[in-house]
Every structure is written in structure tokens, then in C-alpha cells.
Amino acid sequence: MAAASSSGGGGAGDDHEPYLLGFIVSKIVGMRHYTAKVAGRENVNLVREPLNPYDGNAIAVHNGRNEKVGHIPANVAKALAPLLDSDLLVAAHGIVPRTDSRINRDDFKPHMLPCQVHLFARPDAAAVVEVALYEAELDLIHPNHPEFALSQSAAVMERTKKADRDVDKLFSLVGGKEGKARIDPMEAPGDVVLSELFDHQKEALGWMVHREESGDLPPFWEETEDGVFENVLINQKTEERPPPLKGGIFADDMGLGKTLTLLSLIGRTKARNVGVKEAKRAKRRRVEDAGEGPRPTLVVCPPSVFSSWVTQLEEHLEPGSLKVYMYHGERTRDKKELLKYDLVLTTYSILGTEFEQEDSPVKHIEWFRVILDEAHVIKNSTARQTKAVIALNAERRWVVTGTPIQNSSFDLYPLMAFLKFQPFSIKSYWQKLIQRPLEKGNKTGLSRLQNLLGAISLRRIKETDIGTKSIVELPPKTVLECCIDLSAEEREIYDRMELEVKNKMQEFGDRDSILRNYSTVLYVILRLRQLCDDVSLCPLDVKSWLPSNSLEDVSKNPELLKKLASLVDDGDDFDCPICLSPPTKTVITSCTHIYCQTCIVKILKSSSSRCPICRRSLSKEDLFLAPEVKHSDEDGAGNPVSDRPLSSKVQALLKLLKTSQNEDPSSKSVVFSQFKQMLILLEAPLKNAGFNILRLDGSMSMSKRLQVIKQFAHGGPDSPTVLLASLKAAGAGVNLTAASTVYLFDPWWNPGVEEQAMDRVHRIGQKKEVKVIRLIIKDSIEERILSLQEKKKQLISSAFGKKGAKGDKEMRVEELRMMLGLDKGRPAGCWW
Missing domain, CATH: 3.40.50.10810 (Tandem AAA-ATPase domain)
Incomplete structure (x- = not known):
């Protein structure tokens, strides 16, 4: 169930704020098939079961302990299921009335209980919902109805000020x-x-x-x-x-x-x-x-x-x-x-x-x-x-x-x-x-x-406020930012690309247009981030980044398929929007959105059959397996761009690594990047500079990863001194305390991911002082990512008792606009 406001209207000027439309009197049936109980005056959870083998419209009823107690009747489910699947109904909230309720329980057979189903919808969808209920011959008791006082929903009671509590x-x-x-x-x-x-x-x-x-x-x-x-x-x-x-x-x-x-x-x-x-x-x-x-x-x-x-x-x-x-x-x-x-x-x-x-x-x-x-x-x-x-x-x-x-x-x-x-x-x-x-x-x-x-x-944290004692005796950790200027050539390329991207994004205009092009927006953000690392990571023809029209279809465009497939392959932080995990058997829809095959197929089996991002109708014919992305240099043995000058960021990294090695020849470093190709490109210049390196990325098997980690931990004069790592392979649960310096080659927009990178090194077992260095390109998308990180950090720390957060929103249109520098002139008070 989704959220809902319990106000009687949608709010002045707000066509997206859900409100209580009213309630219908239904019942819970099939209770004889389940052992779980539900009491009078108990809130129940209504759960869609689109894969129910007996009824694709099925809506199960779970008690407060999340145990299934029965189902909503088939005729009610037939009316509500399409409304829920299409998001016309934002939520359906159930409650079993008290035994002393005026609702006549004699109307209900054994193994059956009455149930008030409260319906929440956006104002712009209310009329459609009411028509659907009318056609299904379901009586909606709206807030102005004389029997609305019979509602026993806590949300309604709070709205009508019947609940005397703070x-x-x-x-x-x-x-x-x-x-x-x-x-x-x-x-x-x-x-x-x-x-x-x-x-x-x-x-x-x-x-x-x-x-x-x-x-x-x-x-x-x-x-x-x-x-x-x-x-x-x-x-x-x-x-x-x-x-x-x-x-x-x-x-x-x-x-x-x-x-x-x-x-x-x-x-x-x-x-x-x-x-x-x-x-x-x-x-x-x-x-x-x-x-x-x-x-x-x-x-x-x-x-x-x-x-x-x-x-x-x-x-x-x-x-x-x-x-x-x-x-x-x-x-x-x-x-x-x-x-x-x-x-x-x-x-x-x-x-x-x-x-x-x-x-x-x-x-x-x-x-x-x-x-x-x-x-x-x-x-x-x-x-x-x-x-x-x-x-x-x-x-x-x-x-x-x-x-x-x-x-x-x-x-x-x-x-x-x-x-x-x-x-x-x-x-x-x-x-x-x-x-x-x-x-x-x-x-x-x-x-x-x-x-x-x-x-x-x-929750306890390793670092405490100045003047207070840390809860565990660990060597100190210092986090520094190394701000880097692009060369004149790199700056000209970056500024030109970013300007063209901004102009195109402005053409998209409203929220819905951006959502229709969600994958394209993520793609151009990825490319701008790669430009900050090394221009050789991405094509320099900006037209190849952008769709030719506002609703591009991949079904007749194999080049677009390849482009979107590279969004998943090139980055280390792209997640399927449904399961929020890296896609498995990546599928690209005709409307250019990217999912796991199992996730999107399951959506299509429901009565909705719409793209979860842009709501465009989809069928199996609209799904395309992402083509394999081939790279010219997977093993780092050769370097197809070795004749190019080293990027400004690579030069800065080499300088920092040499300084660290001069200070302590036995010190080890971990360089994190979310781009596997960047890790490969780093191998040749680091080897040429005399560093003994290892690489650890998500394409390696579990046994290969363990072998690399053990090699890196090994001491001695010929042991590896630099580990080039992706967080997908060296994230949670990996111990890299053999190193004492961490380089974040490019910033993640999720601060928790960066914390994981640092804490592979700064953890129990670490003997040396730990230094973390962020490499950030001045006047670029990377600085805006740091601003976004700070807002998320405020929320995380505030949730556990510290002050300073203003609230939060999911990373949707607002954060995408922020990444592209399109948030200038926003209304006062907007957190983004």
C-alpha cells in the first residue's frame, strides 16, 4: 500500500497529493483456509497477488502480524485491482470494525468478517475511480455521506478529531x-x-x-x-x-x-x-x-x-x-x-x-x-x-x-x-x-x-565530535578533497558537451517528459562523469548521447540499444528501478528503460502491463535483451589510447601515489572507481610509473576475487602496492586493512557507498593512520554530486539523533536536474 493524506481534499494547487476518497463496506472471505486470526478493530493490509493462479485480480488480506487471513471478494477485487495496478488508486487501507459497530454482522457467514476498505487517490484520478466503483455496483461512502461517521480508520479518526491523543x-x-x-x-x-x-x-x-x-x-x-x-x-x-x-x-x-x-x-x-x-x-x-x-x-x-x-x-x-x-x-x-x-x-x-x-x-x-x-x-x-x-x-x-x-x-x-x-x-x-x-x-x-x-x-560511529573519545581504539582517519583543474583541451570538450546536454534537457521540460527519457538522462549524466575521469572513456559526439525525438523507440534502432546497454556495463552503480539491484539478464524496453528480465516480465504478467517509469503500455514484443558490450582492452595488456596524453585526473593520481610511496615505501593504496574501463586504463600508466598493481572488479569470479585480496594482503618487497578496485567487487564484507590510503577516483552520488569504500580499509585490524582522498574536478558535475551527498548525509545522521536535516525525497527528477546544473532559480525553501 502506498501513502495517503487523510485530508478531505487534495490541497490547494496540488494535483498530486493523495487524499481519502471514502470507503466501501466489503468482507474478508476464505478465512477457513488459513489459521491466522484477525481481531475486531484491527487494521489489515491489502496485498495484490497478480500471480495468483486462481484469480489475477486477487487481493489478499494480512493481519497486523503480516499473516494471511483471507481475501477480498472476487467482485470487489475485480474492480480495485486494475485501479491499484495503474496507480489510479494510491492506496487501499482495510480495517475490521469493532464488535459493537453498527454494521450488522448477521449479514456475514461463518469464516467471513466485515471489512471497511478506505480508498486513497490523487484528485486528478478521483473521477475515474468513482466511475469504476459505480460500474462495479460498489457503494462509496464519501466524506460528505451521512454514514461516513461509521468509519473506524485511525487516519479518518485523526482527520475528524475523534482521537484525543497527541x-x-x-x-x-x-x-x-x-x-x-x-x-x-x-x-x-x-x-x-x-x-x-x-x-x-x-x-x-x-x-x-x-x-x-x-x-x-x-x-x-x-x-x-x-x-x-x-x-x-x-x-x-x-x-x-x-x-x-x-x-x-x-x-x-x-x-x-x-x-x-x-x-x-x-x-x-x-x-x-x-x-x-x-x-x-x-x-x-x-x-x-x-x-x-x-x-x-x-x-x-x-x-x-x-x-x-x-x-x-x-x-x-x-x-x-x-x-x-x-x-x-x-x-x-x-x-x-x-x-x-x-x-x-x-x-x-x-x-x-x-x-x-x-x-x-x-x-x-x-x-x-x-x-x-x-x-x-x-x-x-x-x-x-x-x-x-x-x-x-x-x-x-x-x-x-x-x-x-x-x-x-x-x-x-x-x-x-x-x-x-x-x-x-x-x-x-x-x-x-x-x-x-x-x-x-x-x-x-x-x-x-x-x-x-x-x-x-x-548505532555507534567510529568518529566522534572533537574532544570526545572514540568508542574503539582505531588509528585516525582523514578525508581530504583534491580539487583538480582540467587542461584547456579537456575544459573545452567538457563545457561544450555539458552545454549541449543542458539545452536538450531544457527541451524535455516537465517532469513527465524527463521520466519518459529517464534512461537517456542517466546516460548523459554517466558520460559527463566519465569526461571528468578521462575523455577516452566516452564518445565525443554529443548527438550520439541524446535521443533524436522526445519519445525514442529502440525497436528500430540497434545503435540506441547498444548505447543504453553501455549505461549498465560502463558504470558500477546502475540498478534496476524495480529491485534496486544491478540488473541480471538486462532488458531494455521499447521506451528506452532498463530492467532485470525477471522484474519487468513479472510486471507484464500483472493486469497493469505498463512501464513502471513512464507508464507506457508494454508487451513482451517491446522487450529487448541488451546486446553484449565489447571493449577493446579487457585485460589491460595493451592500451588503445596510450598515445594520448594522460588525463588531468590520472596525472594527479600518479603524483599523489608517488608522494605517498616516497613518504613510506611499504605503504599500500586502494584506488576505487565505478568505471571498470577506467580501472583498465589506469593499469598501463601505473605500471610504467613502477607500481606493482592488482585489479579487482565485478567481472571476476568469487574465487578470483578472494585470490586477489589475499595477494594484496601479502607483505614483502615484491608485494602489490596498489589495488585498482570497483565497489561491486570490494564493497561490503571485504577486508583491505593492508592498505592505509584510499583514493576515490570518482564520486558516487550515494554517500553510503563511499563510506563502504573507506571502511574496507578503516576498520578493526588497521594499524596505520588512514588517509582518504577524493579526486574532484572543479566546476563540473562532480562538485554537484558532493552537494547531493551532503544532503543525504544530513538525513542519515539526523535520523539517528543529530540535528540539521530538512527532509528527503527519492532521487527522481529533482536530483537528476541537480546533477545537470538545472536547478538554478528554484523557489525558496526547496531542499534541492
């Missing part, structure tokens, strides 16, 4: 209560974990154990005098005590040893389990009869972190103390086999692949604990791997990431859904209570977010 005060009470709690540090179990924990790791272990074993009510829940439990935030009541929120967000800065803390938590479970078994054997009682069976922990991580977990297990644990199963490659399909292990390690991609496989054993196990490592991977709530981890059965749930927010506060919503943190696990509530106030720049939204995270998360 939402912001409730948030502040929750944040203050949790923030004042004193948790004692805890030692790792010595019979499992060999390594001594740092003080901050002991504090984290104590905090995690407290959250897992506390029987407290979840945030915002209270027990009333008559023994009923109420969520005071949304006025939801239930006679059953809500289960504790056993888990949370472990968001310590990268490089602070979160993995060892997690291993200590898992080891503690094993140590306690063994103790219970021994005690019960002494009493001649069977452990299984007492309900004390296997307690396996499932750890889910990206492939790049898989090897790191294996290394950490070998380094820190007593051999044989934990039974570990690698659910990867050839793997068992036997649920009983997995239950024999203390720790099962798998990847997000595997869970995504098995999500719709009924014989997947991972889906049918009630895990004692599930840990999502590098959990920012699930920032897209609609991606299959995100749905897969949310659907896992677990008693305890942990989100682990040093970068919980990468682009927008909405990155946090899927984490709330995984944690089953009501009501924020329901998208409409997240949008209403957190997202919209933030997007509008309200201090209320930021304050709510801070209190919410304060209640369920732990």
Missing part, C-alpha cells in the same frame, strides 16, 4: 523511555568464542540479549485496566497480549566488528541450550518433551559477505563449537537436516530464487533467529528477495547494516516490515506517520523518525 507526544515518550534504559555489558561465551570482545562489542551484546529476552510490550502498546491491550498510536485493541519485539536494528558503523558480536549472540544461544539439556538430563527428562528442541539461527547476506562470515567463523570460534551449514550451491532440500545445525548461512539471492518454490525447506522452518546482514540490500519493498525475507518464520529478527539509509528514509520501511514492527510494517502507516512529514520538510517527521529508531536500534 501523536508526537506518543513518539517522544517511546524514544525517551528506550533511550534512558541502562543495559549492562555482556561477555562472549568463552566455550564458543575464542576472541576477547572490545567494550563496545560487549555493550552491543548486552543490548541484543536484553531485546531478545525482555517480555516487555512492543513500543506504543499499553495494557488497560480491564486487561485489554491497546496500541495507543492507532487505537487498535486486542484481548491477546502482543508478542514482544524480539530484535531490532543493529546499525553500528562499518568496521566496528558487528559480525563478532553476532557470533557471540549465536554462541550464547548454543551455550544456554547445552546447559538446559544437561540440567534436564540430570532430572531424567527428555529435552524434546519440554519443548527445548533445535534453535537454529539463519544468517542472510550478500555473496560478497559470505566469505567474510566463513573467515570470521574460523578466526573467532572454538573449532566444532557451532554446527554450521552453508545453504549455497548444492544444498539439501530436507528441513530436518537443516534443523540439526546451530547456524545456517545463505544469501538474499537464494531466498529470492526459492520464494515461490514450495519445496524450499527454508520457508517451512520456524527459525529461532533470523539475521539480515548488510540489510540495506532489501531497500526495495517490492523486490522478490525482500518479500522472501519478510515471509520467513522467526521468533527473533535482527536487521544489521552500517548504512540503514542510503537514499531516502523510505529505505527503512522494508526493515520495519521484516521486524514485524506494527503499525510501521504496514506501508500506509509508514507513509502517513513518517514518510510524508519528512518529505514536506516538517520537523515533526524528523523527530518521529529519531524517536522511532531510538526505541529499536543501536
Whole structure:
């Protein structure tokens, strides 16, 4: 469900702000097929099931714990599904009325419950929605209808001022209560974990154990005098005590040893389990009869972190103390086999692949604990791997990431859904209570977010304010910017290209036109960024960058197909707009937008059949596999442009590397670039300058990457001194502490990605002072990227309690305009 404002109108002059259209009285059917329950006055989540084998219009109903309880009737779903799929309806929000409601329950058969379905739409779509409801013979109870007072939606109650509560005060009470709690540090179990924990790791272990074993009510829940439990935030009541929120967000800065803390938590479970078994054997009682069976922990991580977990297990644990199963490659399909292990390690991609496989054993196990490592991977709530981890059965749930927010506060919503943190696990509530106030720049939204995270998360950073002590004894890290002037020839080329691009973008004009040309805009931004690195990276004919008209079709233009394919191949940071991951089996639509094949095909199977970006109608005939992009020099053995003078940025890098080597001949450096071709182009000049180099990029196999990392860590007179690396290969989970200098050859527009690059080197185990140098071209798109980074950093730091953020928006048209320098003369108060 998407967000919605609960105002009775769309807002003066705002044709895009959703509002409450009204509600229809429907029911939940098919409840006999599900064991999950739903109580009176409970909010329910309506979930589209476009791939339902029995009805392509199906809309499932999930209770507040995200368990399926039934479906909306077929006739109602037939009317609502096309409206939801086409975004004419922004949201449909369900609630089961109280038992004392005036709605007559005698009209409903057993295994069936009444359900009010509140509909939210944009003002410009309201008429179309009302006509569709009328034709389906569904009675819409709009805000002016006399029966509208029967609505039991919390959003409506807040709108009509029937709820006598102060939402912001409730948030502040929750944040203050949790923030004042004193948790004692805890030692790792010595019979499992060999390594001594740092003080901050002991504090984290104590905090995690407290959250897992506390029987407290979840945030915002209270027990009333008559023994009923109420969520005071949304006025939801239930006679059953809500289960504790056993888990949370472990968001310590990268490089602070979160993995060892997690291993200590898992080891503690094993140590306690063994103790219970021994005690019960002494009493001649069977452990299984007492309900004390296997307690396996499932750890889910990206492939790049898989090897790191294996290394950490070998380094820190007593051999044989934990039974570990690698659910990867050839793997068992036997649920009983997995239950024999203390720790099962798998990847997000595997869970995504098995999500719709009924014989997947991972889906049918009630895990004692599930840990999502590098959990920012699930920032897209609609991606299959995100749905897969949310659907896992677990008693305890942990989100682990040093970068919980990468682009927008909405990155946090899927984490709330995984944690089953009501009501924020329901998208409409997240949008209403957190997202919209933030997007509008309200201090209320930021304050709510801070209190919410304060209640369920732990975050410490390596660097602290001047005059305060760092939480872990690491050598200092210095971040510098090296501002570089282009040569006269490079400046003439760059300025000419940027001017022509700006003129063309101005022709696109409005938001919709830019979205129709979204991939082209990303393409020209990519090319301008490459010009800052080396003009040989891209064609110098600007006409080849731009479409010949405002709605270019790739079906009759193979050259355009090649151009767009290079957008994915040349860059290290292009993600599929649907799953927010690097595209697999890249597909380009006839309307020039780029997706994973599986993602866009799934969209086409729905009743929408429209491009998610420009809303143009699509069929399978409009999808084209991206052609392979061939480069003249994949291995760096030769250099087709070696007769050209070195670019200004390459010359600056060589000068910096030579200075560093003169200061300390044994020092090692890592050079990060998001362009694989740039890494290849750097090989020849660095070798000619006498540097012993290695290259690490995403095209290498996992075993090859591990081999390169081990070679780089090796000391000695002939050991490599410079590693040329892409973050796709050397991002999360890779330890590069053999180096002490990091060069960011080109800036990423996501500051969290740059932080990951720095923290491959600046982490526990580093012995030298770390220097990070950003190479930035003056008066270019790179300076504007730094400005965008700063705004995102403000949001990230403010979300965890620091001051200074104004709000956030997703990186759409506004950020694209900012990249191209088209944001001059924007209205006062615009954050972008």
C-alpha cells in the first residue's frame, strides 16, 4: 500500500497529493483456509497477488502480524485491482470494525468478517475511480455521506478529531523511555568464542540479549485496566497480549566488528541450550518433551559477505563449537537436516530464487533467529528477495547494516516490515506517520523518525565530535578533497558537451517528459562523469548521447540499444528501478528503460502491463535483451589510447601515489572507481610509473576475487602496492586493512557507498593512520554530486539523533536536474 493524506481534499494547487476518497463496506472471505486470526478493530493490509493462479485480480488480506487471513471478494477485487495496478488508486487501507459497530454482522457467514476498505487517490484520478466503483455496483461512502461517521480508520479518526491523543507526544515518550534504559555489558561465551570482545562489542551484546529476552510490550502498546491491550498510536485493541519485539536494528558503523558480536549472540544461544539439556538430563527428562528442541539461527547476506562470515567463523570460534551449514550451491532440500545445525548461512539471492518454490525447506522452518546482514540490500519493498525475507518464520529478527539509509528514509520501511514492527510494517502507516512529514520538510517527521529508531536500534560511529573519545581504539582517519583543474583541451570538450546536454534537457521540460527519457538522462549524466575521469572513456559526439525525438523507440534502432546497454556495463552503480539491484539478464524496453528480465516480465504478467517509469503500455514484443558490450582492452595488456596524453585526473593520481610511496615505501593504496574501463586504463600508466598493481572488479569470479585480496594482503618487497578496485567487487564484507590510503577516483552520488569504500580499509585490524582522498574536478558535475551527498548525509545522521536535516525525497527528477546544473532559480525553501 502506498501513502495517503487523510485530508478531505487534495490541497490547494496540488494535483498530486493523495487524499481519502471514502470507503466501501466489503468482507474478508476464505478465512477457513488459513489459521491466522484477525481481531475486531484491527487494521489489515491489502496485498495484490497478480500471480495468483486462481484469480489475477486477487487481493489478499494480512493481519497486523503480516499473516494471511483471507481475501477480498472476487467482485470487489475485480474492480480495485486494475485501479491499484495503474496507480489510479494510491492506496487501499482495510480495517475490521469493532464488535459493537453498527454494521450488522448477521449479514456475514461463518469464516467471513466485515471489512471497511478506505480508498486513497490523487484528485486528478478521483473521477475515474468513482466511475469504476459505480460500474462495479460498489457503494462509496464519501466524506460528505451521512454514514461516513461509521468509519473506524485511525487516519479518518485523526482527520475528524475523534482521537484525543497527541501523536508526537506518543513518539517522544517511546524514544525517551528506550533511550534512558541502562543495559549492562555482556561477555562472549568463552566455550564458543575464542576472541576477547572490545567494550563496545560487549555493550552491543548486552543490548541484543536484553531485546531478545525482555517480555516487555512492543513500543506504543499499553495494557488497560480491564486487561485489554491497546496500541495507543492507532487505537487498535486486542484481548491477546502482543508478542514482544524480539530484535531490532543493529546499525553500528562499518568496521566496528558487528559480525563478532553476532557470533557471540549465536554462541550464547548454543551455550544456554547445552546447559538446559544437561540440567534436564540430570532430572531424567527428555529435552524434546519440554519443548527445548533445535534453535537454529539463519544468517542472510550478500555473496560478497559470505566469505567474510566463513573467515570470521574460523578466526573467532572454538573449532566444532557451532554446527554450521552453508545453504549455497548444492544444498539439501530436507528441513530436518537443516534443523540439526546451530547456524545456517545463505544469501538474499537464494531466498529470492526459492520464494515461490514450495519445496524450499527454508520457508517451512520456524527459525529461532533470523539475521539480515548488510540489510540495506532489501531497500526495495517490492523486490522478490525482500518479500522472501519478510515471509520467513522467526521468533527473533535482527536487521544489521552500517548504512540503514542510503537514499531516502523510505529505505527503512522494508526493515520495519521484516521486524514485524506494527503499525510501521504496514506501508500506509509508514507513509502517513513518517514518510510524508519528512518529505514536506516538517520537523515533526524528523523527530518521529529519531524517536522511532531510538526505541529499536543501536548505532555507534567510529568518529566522534572533537574532544570526545572514540568508542574503539582505531588509528585516525582523514578525508581530504583534491580539487583538480582540467587542461584547456579537456575544459573545452567538457563545457561544450555539458552545454549541449543542458539545452536538450531544457527541451524535455516537465517532469513527465524527463521520466519518459529517464534512461537517456542517466546516460548523459554517466558520460559527463566519465569526461571528468578521462575523455577516452566516452564518445565525443554529443548527438550520439541524446535521443533524436522526445519519445525514442529502440525497436528500430540497434545503435540506441547498444548505447543504453553501455549505461549498465560502463558504470558500477546502475540498478534496476524495480529491485534496486544491478540488473541480471538486462532488458531494455521499447521506451528506452532498463530492467532485470525477471522484474519487468513479472510486471507484464500483472493486469497493469505498463512501464513502471513512464507508464507506457508494454508487451513482451517491446522487450529487448541488451546486446553484449565489447571493449577493446579487457585485460589491460595493451592500451588503445596510450598515445594520448594522460588525463588531468590520472596525472594527479600518479603524483599523489608517488608522494605517498616516497613518504613510506611499504605503504599500500586502494584506488576505487565505478568505471571498470577506467580501472583498465589506469593499469598501463601505473605500471610504467613502477607500481606493482592488482585489479579487482565485478567481472571476476568469487574465487578470483578472494585470490586477489589475499595477494594484496601479502607483505614483502615484491608485494602489490596498489589495488585498482570497483565497489561491486570490494564493497561490503571485504577486508583491505593492508592498505592505509584510499583514493576515490570518482564520486558516487550515494554517500553510503563511499563510506563502504573507506571502511574496507578503516576498520578493526588497521594499524596505520588512514588517509582518504577524493579526486574532484572543479566546476563540473562532480562538485554537484558532493552537494547531493551532503544532503543525504544530513538525513542519515539526523535520523539517528543529530540535528540539521530538512527532509528527503527519492532521487527522481529533482536530483537528476541537480546533477545537470538545472536547478538554478528554484523557489525558496526547496531542499534541492
